[in-house]
Amino acid sequence: MKTFAQNTTARVGGPAGEWITASSDQLVLAVLREHHLPSDEDRAAGRDTLLVLGGGSNLLVSQDGFDGTVLQLAFSGISAEPVDEDGVIVTVAAGHLWDDVVAWTVERGLSGVEALSGIPGATGAVPVQNVGAYGAEVSQTLLDITAWDRLEDERVVLTNEELEFGYRDSLLKRETIAGSPRYVVVEVRFRLSHAPGRALSAPVRYAELARQLGLDISLPEEQRRTDLLAVRQKVLELRGSKGMVVDPDDYDTWSTGSFFTNPIVPASSAEHIPAEAPRFPAGDNEEGEPLVKLSAAWLIDNAGAGRGFGADLTAGKASLSTKHTLAVTNRGGASTEDLLTVARAARDKVKDAFGIELRPEPVLIGCQL
Ligand SMILES: Cc1cc2nc3c(=O)[nH]c(=O)nc-3n(C[C@H](O)[C@H](O)[C@H](O)COP(=O)(O)OP(=O)(O)OC[C@H]3O[C@@H](n4cnc5c(N)ncnc54)[C@H](O)[C@@H]3O)c2cc1C
Numbered sequence: 001m002k003t004f005a006q007n008t009t010a011r012v013g014g015p016a017g018e019w020i021t022a023s024s025d026q027l028v029l030a031v032l033r034e035h036h037l038p039s040d041e042d043r044a045a046g047r048d049t050l051l052v053l054g055g056g057s058n059l060l061v062s063q064d065g066f067d068g069t070v071l072q073l074a075f076s077g078i079s080a081e082p083v084d085e086d087g088v089i090v091t092v093a094a095g096h097l098w099d100d101v102v103a104w105t106v107e108r109g110l111s112g113v114e115a116l117s118g119i120p121g122a123t124g125a126v127p128v129q130n131v132g133a134y135g136a137e138v139s140q141t142l143l144d145i146t147a148w149d150r151l152e153d154e155r156v157v158l159t160n161e162e163l164e165f166g167y168r169d170s171l172l173k174r175e176t177i178a179g180s181p182r183y184v185v186v187e188v189r190f191r192l193s194h195a196p197g198r199a200l201s202a203p204v205r206y207a208e209l210a211r212q213l214g215l216d217i218s219l220p221e222e223q224r225r226t227d228l229l230a231v232r233q234k235v236l237e238l239r240g241s242k243g244m245v246v247d248p249d250d251y252d253t254w255s256t257g258s259f260f261t262n263p264i265v266p267a268s269s270a271e272h273i274p275a276e277a278p279r280f281p282a283g284d285n286e287e288g289e290p291l292v293k294l295s296a297a298w299l300i301d302n303a304g305a306g307r308g309f310g311a312d313l314t315a316g317k318a319s320l321s322t323k324h325t326l327a328v329t330n331r332g333g334a335s336t337e338d339l340l341t342v343a344r345a346a347r348d349k350v351k352d353a354f355g356i357e358l359r360p361e362p363v364l365i366g367c368q369l
Pocket residue numbers: 009051052053054055056057058059073094119120121122123124125126128129130131132133172176179180181183184185186243244245246253255256257258363
């Protein structure tokens with residue numbers, strides 16, 4: 001019997017009632033036609049019959065598992081079509097591994113997603129939380145998606161604008177309740193750049209990455225382009241040093257990546273936080289008050305939950321990564337509850353020290369923080 005422990009990067013979680021690995025989008029549609037979208041109330045109460053799974057790298061499922069059908073999207077395919085002098089549309093099937101997409105585009109001199117190298121999972125999931133890293137987000141290059149709308153029982157195309165992307169957020173995520181999505185993504189299209197003879201990256205927007213590549217972050221964007229492959233390699237190197245590239249031999253990567261999102265709070269709620277804490281402008285709230293985005297990693301580190309924190313709470317089975325405080329990791333043999341114990345303790349320390357409520361980034365199924 002297949003379990004979530006065998007099929008997620010955190011390697012925890014029980015079995016499912018039924019497990020379907022769909023190797024074509026026709027099979028996906030056949031399964032979806034049998035699994036209509038339940039009411040919002042049923043979904044909120046966990047009464048759905050279907051859970052859509054890509055690579056399982058942003059999921060935490062209880063040890064009891066999921067009492068319905070898991071539909072794992074495993075069909076792949078990628079193609080590129082030039083549209084104008086420097087634009088190329090790349091079309092990718094939902095089950096295609098995301099990092100293979102990035103490698104494929106970089107090999108062909110197409111720029112726009114190279115800073116998103118090394119992120120695990122499938123391409124169908126990248127728009128769900130507007131995957132982002134090192135100053136890039138998929139919303140910067142995503143053109144549109146094709147999805148099955150389980151509410152209307154029809155195939156739909158949603159444009160970048162219609163997806164209402166935000167920080168680790170999209171319409172797709174907001175319409176997903178307790179892991180049960182209204183829209184099931186089957187294909188994603190990106191518009192990437194191709195300058196013939198010059199395999200140059202998109203402008204580098206992340207200070208640490210720019211420094212490591214010998215670029216001056218204070219220069220105008222156009223002067224912050226560099227060799228495309230060098231950007232991919234440097235991102236992979238930086239991510240590897242933080243345990244953010246999945247490696248079966250490294251427990252620091254048995255995780256869901258960042259467990260918490262960076263909190264966005266009114267600037268006035270962050271006044272008491274030490275001046276050295278990183279903070280970035282994040283627009284205004286509905287009352288017109290300025291918002292700031294804080295670094296969850298900094299808050300955790302400075303609340304007394306450093307690297308490796310939490311091992312004593314779980315008899316060594318789970319802890320924060322020894323490379324990065326934002327990842328809650330399975331040290332071999334952990335249960336879902338062990339990971340949540342560590343996450344709760346880190347969250348509570350931040351709340352006590354700074355009064356800031358951290359929110360989980362992964363989708364939690366059958367369990368709560
Ligand atoms: C080591 C590590 C590093 C990571 N680094 C990053 C990072 O830098 N930035 C970042 O943003 N994330 C990061 N993540 C999180 C994760 O990899 C991404 O969110 C990824 O896009 C999830 O893809 P997946 O296929 O594994 O999704 P899953 O975990 O399988 O699913 C996640 C959610 O998306 C839904 N979903 C999946 N496929 C579809 C589909 N086709 N249609 C509709 N809904 C779907 C699922 O139902 C579920 O709700 C990291 C994770 C790990 C383990």
